Amino acid sequence: xxxxxxxxxxxxxxxxxxxxxxxxxxxxxxxxxxxxxxxxxxxxxxxxxxxxxxxxxxxxxxxxxxxxxxxxxxxxxxxxxxxxxxxxxxxxxxxxxxxxxxxxxxxxxxxxxxxxxxxxxxxxxxxxxxxxxxxxxxxxxxxxxxxxxxxxxxxxxxxxxxxxxxxxxxxxxxxxxxxxxxxxxxxxxxxxxxxxxxxxxxxxxxxxxxx
Ligand code: AP5
Numbered sequence: 001x002x003x004x005x006x007x008x009x010x011x012x013x014x015x016x017x018x019x020x021x022x023x024x025x026x027x028x029x030x031x032x033x034x035x036x037x038x039x040x041x042x043x044x045x046x047x048x049x050x051x052x053x054x055x056x057x058x059x060x061x062x063x064x065x066x067x068x069x070x071x072x073x074x075x076x077x078x079x080x081x082x083x084x085x086x087x088x089x090x091x092x093x094x095x096x097x098x099x100x101x102x103x104x105x106x107x108x109x110x111x112x113x114x115x116x117x118x119x120x121x122x123x124x125x126x127x128x129x130x131x132x133x134x135x136x137x138x139x140x141x142x143x144x145x146x147x148x149x150x151x152x153x154x155x156x157x158x159x160x161x162x163x164x165x166x167x168x169x170x171x172x173x174x175x176x177x178x179x180x181x182x183x184x185x186x187x188x189x190x191x192x193x194x195x196x197x198x199x200x201x202x203x204x205x206x207x208x209x210x211x
Contacts, residue, residue: 004106005108006107026077034067107188121134123139188206
């Protein structure tokens with residue numbers, strides 16, 4: 001199954017992608033994580049991407065399309081994949097159609113107000129990319145990743161001003177992608193506010209996965 005996760009920054013795509021990955025046994029391709037890895041390595045993609053990511057702007061479509069097309073050719077994607085953070089523009093969605101059959105696009109709906117509060121408390125693992133929230137989804141030991149024991153950090157683009165810019169970009173450039181998949185009859189939406197486990201159940205129901 002090739003599945004797309006849509007939703008505003010902080011809607012919970014990364015959090016829920018981990019559950020879907022475990023259920024479907026397919027990799028999660030998070031373009032945000034791929035870009036952050038490239039930035040940390042300081043390679044050509046990272047140098048180009050950093051100027052956009054730090055300001056909360058989208059990285060140009062051609063760079064992102066090449067990146068995802070190459071990643072989807074890996075053997076581990078033969079049985080499917082969960083795309084988290086791609087496509088983020090209608091141009092990316094149209095390009096994806098040329099090299100990948102998408103089964104469904106799932107949108108996690110969360111208001112801007114809730115997003116701003118969530119992002120202020122987000123902590124992420126730089127090693128395995130697990131995501132936590134200091135109050136709503138805390139790690140067992142404060143500041144330490146449950147999964148790999150690495151020290152948790154705060155993403156640069158979770159700065160409140162950058163979050164507002166990311167929300168603006170989401171409404172202008174990414175929300176139209178929902179209509180694109182609705183027109184193809186592939187869009188499913190769930191309300192993304194409530195306990196993490198409850199959202200997981202809503203998503204699994206919407207995707208007709210065993211609860
Ligand atoms: P990316 O890393 O994709 O960021 P994003 O879409 O903005 O999404 P986030 O990772 O911030 O949030 P999320 O929805 O995964 O939420 P999470 O599960 O962490 O992209 C970063 C940047 O890269 C972009 O700004 C852009 O510059 C660039 N980029 C990436 N892809 C691109 C593309 N295709 N084209 C162009 N540029 C691209 O949850 C958030 C917080 O809420 C966490 O603390 C979590 O613990 C908590 N939480 C989750 N669920 C709940 C719940 N139910 N209740 C309470 N708290 C919850």
